[in-house]
């Protein structure tokens with residue numbers, strides 16, 4: 316069984332991007348953490364990042380029938396994209412939304428998420444550990 320881990324815009328810059336907010340880990344470090352956590356539960360992970368909204372939507376469509384769940388950090392599109400929310404709703408796969416930072420203690424424009432209503436739950440503020448916790452929860456769900 317396989318999980319799709321999707322990362323939105325600017326997350327390719329992790330490590331150097333606003334380290335006070337996002338920490339010093341790179342996206343490659345987070346991928347390693349995801350692969351390791353998934354492997355502990357006999358799950359595979361396909362890990363992707365894009366700065367192009369349409370590409371992310373295509374990947375969500377293609378997940379149907381190929382993946383057991385989607386972990387998504389939609390980054391800035393969290394707060395702007397009805398299209399990503401609709402794509403996630405369309406494929407009818409379990410979704411967990413993850414943010415490195417606690418968006419609720421940041422600017423007001425980060426307090427609203429278009430994605431949360433189609434997610435099982437949201438992890439925000441736990442840094443890369445949020446990705447690990449989300450994968451643990453998928454493992455728990457898929458065992459049941």
Ligand code: DQA
Nearest residue numbers: 388389390391414415416425
């Ligand atoms: C983010 C939070 C978003 O508000 C922001 O636009 C990001 C990253 C996070 O992981 O904390 O790019 O999703």
